[in-house]
Amino acid sequence: MLTSSQQQLLRVISQSGPLSRTDLATSMGLSKAAMSGIARDLISLGVLHETETIYGQGRPSILLDLHPEGAFFVGISLLEDPAAMVLSDFNGSIVARQTMPRSRDPDVIAELIAETLPKLLAEREDAVRKLYGIGIALSGFVDEKQANCVQSTLLGWKDVPLASIVRQKTGIDTFIENDAKAVAVSEKLFGSTRDVQNFSVVSFDDGIGCAHFVGGKLYRGNHGGAGEIAHCTIEPNGSPCRCGKRGCLDTVASMKAIKEMAKAEGLACSSLDDLENEASLGNAAAIRILHRAGNALGLAIAHLIQFNDPGMILITHVEGRFDGLFGTVMRQAAEANVLPRYAGQTPIRNQRVDGDVWARGAASIAAHNFLIGPSPN
Ligand SMILES: [Zn+2]
Incomplete structure (x- = not known):
């Protein structure tokens, strides 16, 4: 070290x-x-x-x-099955890629990582002696040492010390992180928020994730849950959410919710682009859904701006255009719901990302620890 x-x-x-x-x-x-x-x-x-x-x-x-080739990091995403495993250089570029089955058993995950790692490194032999860490991104809460998964509904975990289990199996320093926080760290280290001290990243996908950098540091909160806008109530007494509450942002504005609303309206739309096309042709149901979802996301972003006064809001999205009705309504709702003196002051950028966004984020957690040391707090 x-x-x-x-x-x-x-x-x-x-x-x-x-x-x-x-x-x-x-x-x-x-x-x-x-x-x-x-x-x-x-x-x-x-x-x-x-x-x-x-x-x-x-x-x-x-x-x-x-030196871009001076240090390499492995990133693994436990968000999808099969799980993506990438090798990232010191610029955050992906230089090798493998997949492995996703398991919910931490010991099996460690085994699978140890088995897949040699195949990944065979793609870049020079990385073997310059490998400085493994990062793992998952859906759930992670402690500030980036070692212990406090809780993950998706994986069915409570207090799982995944980092040490993987470290024991591979002999390589390992750190774990919540998915949205991993993406925020990746943007801070290698992406478009490199020189921004205060910003929020909103990851827009099947679910909505969010993470904040405050004063140049990842803000985790007391229980690791800071920034979970997905479960902010945006429509009081609205639709039931998987978390047990009603009317959460996730039930209105996530890609999963948008697709479900389209299905309920009898629309054969399998993506945001499909729905935008329908809306541009004047389909009233498509227009209504995009309005409702865009308005909800914009309102949540307005709250973020009011709470934190960030220098930038960055929305990362795997699919969809943000220059259609959804994005326009979202921006209008954000502008209309902040104090007039904040209006137009906070850039809201959107950035299309590929499916490796989570694995790349995971690798950046290992890079962050190499550069900054454990616990960004
Ligand atoms: Zn919820």
């Missing part, structure tokens, strides 16, 4: 991009000699490298950046 000053140097570059030795020393509050010693060690470890030379006034300076 790295020393804390080595981690600090990598973290500064991870947040700001390539820097000269002089700028790095200033950012870290160190003498240039002390900083250069740390950089030299990291270069010999292979995780840092010299990139371009900048010519300005005075002596030319060489920029230092993370």
Whole structure:
């Protein structure tokens, strides 16, 4: 493992991009000699490298950046069956991919990971000696050490120390994380919120996930449940939710809910795009469903903006367009339900992601621990 000053140097570059030795020393509050010693060690470890030379006034300076092939991380998503297992480089790019059956038995999961890992690493042999960790994303609550699954309805777990079970089986440092929080960490480390200190990520899929970064750190809350907007009541006395309450955001605005509403209306729509097409042709039921869902999501986002005053709301979605009726109503509802002085102040971006979003997020949890150390809190 790295020393804390080595981690600090990598973290500064991870947040700001390539820097000269002089700028790095200033950012870290160190003498240039002390900083250069740390950089030299990291270069010999292979995780840092010299990139371009900048010519300005005075002596030319060489920029230092993370070496994309200097460290690799495994990410596993327990959200789908088969479970995706990816190998990510130090830029967060996926360089190898496998799948394995998903089990609900933690010991079987550890066995399956240990069996599948050699196949994954065979695709990138140079990664074997530069593998610094395994991350696992799952649906449920995870403790702040990213070791113990406190509760997962999907997996039927309560207090399962999955990280240590996998570590024992593989001999590799392992960390687990809630799915939406893993995506937020991935966006902070490698994505579009790299230089944003306060933001919320809303993951829009069959269910709705949400996670917040506050002051540059993942905000977990007291029980690991911060940011679960899916079960905020958005329609009092509305439809029953799988959580036992009624009218949760998930029952109105999740992809699963939208598809169920379409089915109930007798519409043969299997995706958001289908429904948008129907709406654009004037189908009243399709218009009504997209209005109801978009309005509910927009209202929940307005609440997020009121509560946290974030610098950005990023919506990640695997399917669907966000420039149709659904996205337009969602944005209008968000704008209309915040205090006038907040209106238009918070960028609401949407980003289409591929099906590996959860596994990529999981790998970023291992990368985050390599860079920042355990527990982001
Ligand atoms: Zn609910």
